[in-house]
Amino acid sequence: MKNLKPTKNLQINHDRLEKRLRDLAKIGQIEETGVCRLTLSKEDKEAVLQVEQWMKEAGLTTRIDSFGNLIGQWKGGDDTEPILLVGSHIDSQPYGGQFDGTIGVIGAIEAIQTMREQGFQPEKTIEVIAFSDEEGCRFDKGLFGSRGIIGQLEEGELDREDVDGITRRQALLDFGCNLEEMEQDVYPEGRIGSFLEMHIEQGPILDRLNQPVGLVTGISGPLWLTVELKGFAGHAGSVPMSYRQDALVATAEIITKLRELATEDPNAPTVATVGKIEAFPNSRNIIPENVRFTIDLRDIDMDRRRRIEKKLFEAIDEICERHQVTKTIRVDTESDARYCATEIMDDIRAAGKALFTEPLPEMMSGPFHDALAMSSICDYGMIFVRCKDGISHNPKESARYDDISLGTELLYRTMLLRSGAKKE
Ligand SMILES: [Zn+2]
Numbered sequence: 302m303k304n305l306k307p308t309k310n311l312q313i314n315h316d317r318l319e320k321r322l323r324d325l326a327k328i329g330q331i332e333e334t335g336v337c338r339l340t341l342s343k344e345d346k347e348a349v350l351q352v353e354q355w356m357k358e359a360g361l362t363t364r365i366d367s368f369g370n371l372i373g374q375w376k377g378g379d380d381t382e383p384i385l386l387v388g389s390h391i392d393s394q395p396y397g398g399q400f401d402g403t404i405g406v407i408g409a410i411e412a413i414q415t416m417r418e419q420g421f422q423p424e425k426t427i428e429v430i431a432f433s434d435e436e437g438c439r440f441d442k443g444l445f446g447s448r449g450i451i452g453q454l455e456e457g458e459l460d461r462e463d464v465d466g467i468t469r470r471q472a473l474l475d476f477g478c479n480l481e482e483m484e485q486d487v488y489p490e491g492r493i494g495s496f497l498e499m500h501i502e503q504g505p506i507l508d509r510l511n512q513p514v515g516l517v518t519g520i521s522g523p524l525w526l527t528v529e530l531k532g533f534a535g536h537a538g539s540v541p542m543s544y545r546q547d548a549l550v551a552t553a554e555i556i557t558k559l560r561e562l563a564t565e566d567p568n569a570p571t572v573a574t575v576g577k578i579e580a581f582p583n584s585r586n587i588i589p590e591n592v593r594f595t596i597d598l599r600d601i602d603m604d605r606r607r608r609i610e611k612k613l614f615e616a617i618d619e620i621c622e623r624h625q626v627t628k629t630i631r632v633d634t635e636s637d638a639r640y641c642a643t644e645i646m647d648d649i650r651a652a653g654k655a656l657f658t659e660p661l662p663e664m665m666s667g668p669f670h671d672a673l674a675m676s677s678i679c680d681y682g683m684i685f686v687r688c689k690d691g692i693s694h695n696p697k698e699s700a701r702y703d704d705i706s707l708g709t710e711l712l713y714r715t716m717l718l719r720s721g722a723k724k725e
Contacts, residue, residue, distance in 0.1 A: 304511050304619050305659040311710045318411045318709055319702040320326030321355055325391065325407065326399035330458045335696020336399050337638060340392040340434035341369055341472040352406060352431055355407050359414035361429060367482040368449030369433030369473055375413060377426040377720065383494025384426040385720045386679075387412070387712070390435035390446070390671060396434075398479040398698025404686060404705050405499040406431045412713035416722060424721030425494065432671045439463045439472075447674035452487040461710070490679075495645055495719060496675040499684040499712045501700050503668050505691030513704040514711055516649050516661040517683035519601050520673050521570070522638035524610060526596040528555070528617070531628040534582065534590035549580050556617045559596065562609045563583035570665050571600045571609065601665040638665075639673055645719070652714035656707075682715070 328351065329344035338344045345445045349371045356363045361373030389405025409429040416423070437443020440461040448454055473480060495654040507515050532546035556575045563573035574597045581591040598613075600606035621628045653661040664685065672681045686708040689699040716722070
């Protein structure tokens with residue numbers, strides 16, 4: 302695949318975009334290049350107020366809703382049409398990077414400002430959103446703002462506490478939110494027509510392909526399991542190998558089998574991980590009796606994922622039987638893949654075709670994004686921007702401003718198509 306390059310001058314303002322991203326990265330800065338901007342924190346509030354200022358400079362009418370989302374609106378020629386929502390998040394992990402989420406918000410504001418400067422007026426109302434608490438690290442549950450506006454918060458969510466015992470309710474109140482308004486801040490059914498999100502890839506594919514931007518085709522469906530194996534402890538020096546019921550050896554075989562299943566088709570984007578493992582009694586000279594470990598299996602093709610699941614469960618049965626260990630398997634999360642809307646992908650492809658020498662590379666997203674929540678109520682599309690070595694959720698996360706500009710130009714051109722914008 303040839304490296305795609307722009308065939309025209311960009312209309313978006315590269316310098317303004319870069320300056321805003323650099324300024325935003327100073328709020329909650331850690332180390333040279335990282336940020337810590339936990340949701341609803343003092344730093345988050347400062348960032349929200351700064352971004353609100355930029356929304357105003359772009360001519361948007363702003364508000365902060367009862368979930369802590371920052372929203373800027375540009376009324377279209379026909380406000381009765383379903384709106385185009387564009388954005389991402391500006392909260393971060395405690396040890397996070399400066400591009401995760403932020404480029405999707407600052408990029409959307411830049412696109413709006415460019416539309417105005419170029420004399421466009423949208424037919425559909427456009428709203429730019431910086432979602433509250435995408436990351437989920439402070440209250441251990443994310444996508445809060447996006448689930449909030451679509452009426453999908455769960456029972457008891459406001460009572461969740463952070464490490465200091467502060468509830469989400471209190472944090473929202475301290476942030477200045479009026480909790481009485483939550484019901485009216487849920488968008489009526491059908492009000493949001495489509496959602497667009499630009500995000501750094503958070504994976505290495507674009508970097509390996511040496512491509513600045515890509516089109517996302519869907520967000521893969523994760524299956525999260527917790528597996529517990531129970532064998533029998535014994536003296537490491539005396540129990541002969543053939544007598545053993547070693548839960549850790551069985552686990553090791555399952556891990557290797559999982560990898561084998563996930564790589565059966567080397568061209569498939571299937572990924573599988575055992576990321577956490579606890580052995581008991583965890584002693585040098587005792588045969589491990591209990592092992593608990595997690596499995597994270599993701600794929601964009603649900604049929605393929607289910608085939609792998611079936612083979613995995615069969616393999617676990619066989620391995621446990623052979624090692625004479627018993628098992629319990631708990632399903633923690635099971636989500637289907639969410640595909641991007643064909644119509645929106647076609648618009649992004651068309652915008653890409655007008656802008657670049659080559660067609661856009663296409664890929665799925667392994668990580669979740671706010672778009673995952675939005676996908677349950679409207680069509681959505683996503684643009685990925687290359688990040689260096691695929692590193693994210695780390696202060697070392699890095700993206701080139703030139704790539705972000707290309708992504709933003711692509712977003713801008715897609716927004717023109719999606720909003721029915723015309724020159725005045
Ligand atoms: Zn993100």
